[in-house]
Amino acid sequence: MNNTVMDLSIFNLAIAYVFVLVLLFIFKARGIKREKLILIATTRMTIQLTIMGYILMYVFQNPSWWLTIIMLTIMISFAIYNVYKRVKSEMSKPLKQLVALSMVFGYLVTVGIFLFLVLRITPWFKPQYIIPISGMIIGNAMTGISLGANKLCSGMRDKRELIENSLMLGATPAAATRDIVNDAFDSAILPTMNNMLTMGIVSLPGMMTGQILSGTFPITAIKYQIGIMLAILGCTALTVVVFVTLGYKTFFSKKGTLE
Incomplete structure (x- = not known):
């Protein structure tokens, strides 16, 4: 395969902004x-990606x-901050x-298994691997826990009377909130599962497309993409299950009553 990547000139890239004009016209x-x-979204995306491009160039050249x-600390800190902003309650x-x-x-467990047992990267901090892979894993976990947190908070609020009735009948906090916790976990995982169901038929993922454009053989790119999707699924599941199985407890007092 041809290993050269077709570069985009500033002029050619500027043409792509016509899609923003189309969207503005429609709205x-x-x-x-x-x-x-x-x-604002278009400007921020352009500025943030440009800055990140120069930062990554420096990090890749000086590993x-x-x-x-x-x-990685900046990435996960920003993801946590965004979860706080996305939760409506x-x-x-x-x-x-x-x-x-x-x-x-969730991130540390997933990235530890994926980098050290699946990819076996040496050295472990090789930035061209760990940074983009971590970005995909953290980004999807952020979306998952945002959905789970929204569902958990709204469920605890909307079904407060039902929970209190269950507690009065002798149910434990865990039993009284079991359906709410399960719904929160299901809502958080469902988008990832739906993405996996259509992947390869309806859509070609970004990482796989990028590797193919850079000259990587499609089969190699596919193997990487399968591994990444499994890591994303694992990280989202671990992150959300820890959150929802412990999160409901924060709504109760030490005596087991709703606060």
């Missing part, structure tokens, strides 16, 4: 007031364990702490 024609959000750790301090704990735990 304007439909009378939907989203113009400001579209422009070191401490630079890699700084990058107000979360208590213990619940926010649990979000952070679950994200860090």
Whole structure:
């Protein structure tokens, strides 16, 4: 295969922004007031990706364990912050702490297994592997726990009377909230499962497409993509299951009553 990648000139890339103009026109024609959000999102995406591109160039050219750790810490910290912003209900301090704990735990377990047992990267901090792979894993876990947290908080709020009735009948907090916890976990995992169901037929994932464009043989790219998707599934499952199985407890007092 040809290992050269066709570069995009600034002019050619600028042409792609016509799609933003199309979106603005559609929203304007439909009378939907989203113009400001579209422009902010497009500008932020462009600036953030450009800055990240230069940062990654430096990190790739100067690989070191401490630079890699700084990058990973920033990524997971920003992901945790975004979970807080995405959850519509107000979360208590213990619940926010649990979000952070679950994200860090799920990521460390998943990336440890995937990098050291599946890819067997040497050295472990090789940035061109660990940073993009971690980005995909953390990003999907962030989406999963956001969905799970929203579902858990809304379920505890909307079914408060049902939970209290169950407690009065002698149910434990775990039994009284079992369906809510299961629904939260299911809601968090479902998008990843749906993505896996259509992958390869309806859509070609970004990592696989990028590898093919860079000259990698399709079969090699497919093997990497399968491994990544399994890691994403594992990290999302671990992150969410830790969160929901411990998260419901933050809604109860030490005596087992709803706060």
